[in-house]
Amino acid sequence: MSNNKKLYLASPHMGGMEAQFIKEAFDTNWIAPLGPNVDAFEREVAETVGVKATAALSSGTAAIHMALKVLGIGRGDIVFCSSLTFAASCNPIIYEGAEPVFIDSEPETWNMSPNALERAMEDYSREGRLPKAVIVVNLYGQSADMDPIADICKRYKVPIIEDAAESLGADYKGIKSGTIGDFGIYSFNGNKIITTSGGGMLVSNNEEAIKKVKFWATQSRDAARHYQHSELGYNYRLSNILAGIGRGQLRVLVQRIAEKKNIYETYKKEFNKIKDIEMMPISNNGQPNYWLSVITLNKDSNVKPIDIILELEKYNIESRPVWKPMHLQPMFIGYSFYTHHGLENSVSEDIFNRGVCLPSDTKMTEEDIYRVINIINKLFILKGFEGEKIHVDEKVS
Numbered sequence: 493m494s495n496n497k498k499l500y501l502a503s504p505h506m507g508g509m510e511a512q513f514i515k516e517a518f519d520t521n522w523i524a525p526l527g528p529n530v531d532a533f534e535r536e537v538a539e540t541v542g543v544k545a546t547a548a549l550s551s552g553t554a555a556i557h558m559a560l561k562v563l564g565i566g567r568g569d570i571v572f573c574s575s576l577t578f579a580a581s582c583n584p585i586i587y588e589g590a591e592p593v594f595i596d597s598e599p600e601t602w603n604m605s606p607n608a609l610e611r612a613m614e615d616y617s618r619e620g621r622l623p624k625a626v627i628v629v630n631l632y633g634q635s636a637d638m639d640p641i642a643d644i645c646k647r648y649k650v651p652i653i654e655d656a657a658e659s660l661g662a663d664y665k666g667i668k669s670g671t672i673g674d675f676g677i678y679s680f681n682g683n684k685i686i687t688t689s690g691g692g693m694l695v696s697n698n699e700e701a702i703k704k705v706k707f708w709a710t711q712s713r714d715a716a717r718h719y720q721h722s723e724l725g726y727n728y729r730l731s732n733i734l735a736g737i738g739r740g741q742l743r744v745l746v747q748r749i750a751e752k753k754n755i756y757e758t759y760k761k762e763f764n765k766i767k768d769i770e771m772m773p774i775s776n777n778g779q780p781n782y783w784l785s786v787i788t789l790n791k792d793s794n795v796k797p798i799d800i801i802l803e804l805e806k807y808n809i810e811s812r813p814v815w816k817p818m819h820l821q822p823m824f825i826g827y828s829f830y831t832h833h834g835l836e837n838s839v840s841e842d843i844f845n846r847g848v849c850l851p852s853d854t855k856m857t858e859e860d861i862y863r864v865i866n867i868i869n870k871l872f873i874l875k876g877f878e879g880e881k882i883h884v885d886e887k888v889s
Contacts, residue, residue: 499809499860500853502683502784505748510740517732526710527732533739534693537678540742541660541668543695545702548730548738549709552657552679552692556627557584558705558728559653559675559694565590565624572612574604574629574636574655575817575829576840580679581629581655582818593623594819596832597840601775603636604628605832605839606644612830613648625651630659630669631815632849633685633752633783634775638664638672653677657692660685661749664778670695680734685748685783686741688734751854752782755861759785759850762865766872768793772847786814788846794875797848803871804851809864814847 513529522528534546549555565571567589573582575594585592593612598605609626616622626645628636638654645652656662656670657679663669670676676695680688696702707713712725730738756771763769772786789795797813804811817840819829831838851864 495863496808497860499851499856499864501810501812501849502852503855504682504687504689505744505854507740507744507747509743510737513736513739514733517736522732525729525731527735529732529735529739530730533730533735533742536739536742537693537695540745541671541676541695543671543676544697545695545699547694547702547705547709548735549692549694549728550730551580551690551728552655552677552681553580553584554709554726554728555677555679555692555694556581556653556655557587558709558726559677560584560588560590560625561708562675562701562705563625563651563653570616570621570623571625571627572609572623572650573627573818574631575819575838576602576631576815576843577629577655577818578657578815579818579821579823580657581627582824585627590624592818592824592827594817594824594827594829595626596830596838597631597843598637598832599839600773601634601637601777602631602772602839602843603634604641605830606637606640607834608830608832609641609644611834612828613644613650617648622648623650625653627653627655628673629655629657630662632772632780632786633659633662634772634780635659635662635664635669635672635778637775637777639777642672651675657681658684658783659781661745661781662779666778669778669781671697674698675701680738680741685752685781686738686745688730688738688741691730691734691738693730748854749781752785752852755852755854755856756782756785758858758861759787759865762862763787763868766869768795768872782852784849784852786847786849788843789848791846795872797846799871799875800848800868803867804864807863807867809851809867811851812849814844814849816844817841820844 652673654673659669680691709728
């Protein structure tokens with residue numbers, strides 16, 4: 493039976509309440525940026541993750557930018573950042589004229605390696621150039637191992653920006669992802685576990701800092717009758733309509749995490765028969781939100797990541813390579829990079845070379861998930877995989 497239904501990597505999934513909050517915005521004519529939905533969304537996110545203050549912004553990138561600015565990062569400063577991430581994690585470092593130093597991943601979480609971070613701190617401390625901040629990315633919905641990272645940063649008196657763009661709803665040892673660092677950021681881009689179409693949020697227990705960010709993000713308009721600006725401002729605040737979408741989405745966050753987990757566990761169970769496939773490891777330190785289900789292939793496998801991506805494309809199914817590490821990007825060639833083991837080979841580069849992000853859309857049915865599994869199973873058989881018999885349902889394609 494042929495099935496050409498489009499399957500996405502991760503797409504918006506409305507919960508039903510979004511339209512009500514948007515209608516309220518229209519009924520009260522709160523169409524412009526800011527308004528009751530923005531205030532309520534900030535309050536509801538703060539209550540959900542357990543922080544004192546939040547600032548709803550136009551993107552997660554804007555939130556990182558404002559975190560760097562409020563920490564006083566400027567031209568010539570050093571900022572450490574996870575290498576295995578999307579460019580938005582480190583681009584704001586360049587916005588402020590600072591210099592990024594990239595830190596490798598550890599195999600246990602795929603997130604920032606405490607070993608690499610320690611060596612980088614030691615080296616830059618000897619040079620008298622300690623970083624002004626460390627941006628720790630919680631990749632694919634799972635928290636980094638924050639205790640050793642926080643211990644290192646505390647010892648060197650360096651603040652942490654926790655890039656939890658992909659990990660809203662996850663936790664680390666019972667503490668919500670995004671709330672362990674001095675500042676945390678969330679993204680509500682269309683592919684995230686909940687969305688506002690486009691948007692983000694900066695969170696912190698530093699209420700004065702968040703207040704200052706809100707001032708900067710609304711064009712730094714002074715409290716004067718006329719338009720007066722004493723500082724550089726930014727057009728970074730979230731609209732009242734988009735915040736209404738976010739309020740509705742927040743109400744289904746727990747449900748979305750459960751759906752994402754089911755997708756991951758189904759892939760894990762079915763691919764257990766193929767020794768060449770490993771699922772992204774899940775740390776014992778907390779619960780991820782399973783934003784994307786990611787596999788890595790054995791280095792000696794006859795099936796390569798691009799084979800899976802192209803094969804799924806034939807059936808109108810979206811998948812992606814793992815993020816290309818920042819230290820390999822043309823934009824960032826020449827900046828320092830610290831590997832996990834202190835050797836030339838890097839964990840993040842290995843994951844990039846062997847990884848595939850599989851469809852993790854919460855609107856997929858069980859049949860859709862097994863359609864993906866079936867296509868990958870057939871590909872391994874075609875490539876001459878030898879081992880435990882792989883089941884292929886010829887009716888599913």
